[in-house]
Amino acid sequence: xxxxxxxxxxxxxxxxxxxxxxxxxxxxxxxxxxxxxxxxxxxxxxxxxxxxxxxxxxxxxxxxxxxxxxxxxxxxxxxxxxxxxxxxxxxxxxxxxxxxxxxxxxxxxxxxxxxxxxxxxxxxxxxxxxxxxxxxxxxxxxxxxxxxxxxxxxxxx
Numbered sequence: 359x360x361x362x363x364x365x366x367x368x369x370x371x372x373x374x375x376x377x378x379x380x381x382x383x384x385x386x387x388x389x390x391x392x393x394x395x396x397x398x399x400x401x402x403x404x405x406x407x408x409x410x411x412x413x414x415x416x417x418x419x420x421x422x423x424x425x426x427x428x429x430x431x432x433x434x435x436x437x438x439x440x441x442x443x444x445x446x447x448x449x450x451x452x453x454x455x456x457x458x459x460x461x462x463x464x465x466x467x468x469x470x471x472x473x474x475x476x477x478x479x480x481x482x483x484x485x486x487x488x489x490x491x492x493x494x495x496x497x498x499x500x501x502x503x504x505x506x507x508x509x510x511x512x513x514x515x
Contacts, residue, residue, distance in 0.1 A: 396508050400492060406499045409476045417466070417473035420501045424464045424475070427497050431512050434461035442466055449482030460490055460513055462497065475501055481513075489513040 392400070412420050421441075428436065428444050438445040446461030463478040479494035481487060493512055500506045 392511065396511060399508055400511065403495045403499045404492065406495050406502070408478060408494055408498050409474065410498065410502060411472040411474050412502060414468065414471055414473060417468065419504070420473070420475065421466060423504060424466075424477075424497070424501050427500055427506075428462045428464060431460070431493070431497075431509075431514060432462055433459040433514050449480065460493055462493075464497070464501075477501065 424444060425439060428439075428446065432446050434449075435447040436444065437447050442465060444462060444464040446463065448461065449459070460479055460481050463476075463480070465476045467474050475498070477494050477498045479490040479497065481490040490513070496506070496512055
């Protein structure tokens with residue numbers, strides 16, 4: 359059996375091929391990963407309760423933040439947005455199989471001295487439910503504090 363002495367141009371220098379492959383892999387991983395600070399933020403935010411109270415004096419600005427967040431980051435139709443609740447379209451049975459959209463539910467009620475907020479985020483696709491929990495905690499933290507340091511961590515689709 360005769361062997362060809364012609365080598366494929368990419369494989370002509372195995373070291374350069376492996377080097378190029380390694381650089382490309384690192385660039386892909388770096389583009390997809392979160393930084394140390396983003397992971398630290400997510401760990402902190404995941405401890406934020408989804409039902410919480412804010413002082414009555416800051417309730418209106420907190421409500422404006424809730425409306426802004428949902429209008430900006432939902433990928434589902436907003437069905438209701440009034441003075442006490444924000445409700446996005448719930449996923450149907452077929453959404454459970456086909457879509458990865460995120461929707462939100464936010465409600466508020468006042469007792470005169472403070473305002474109680476309840477936050478939730480939902481997705482149609484079960485594998486994305488953990489990401490929708492992150493979204494809910496990010497929203498709760500944003501409503502409470504007004505800080506949104508890593509908007510790139512919010513899943514939209």
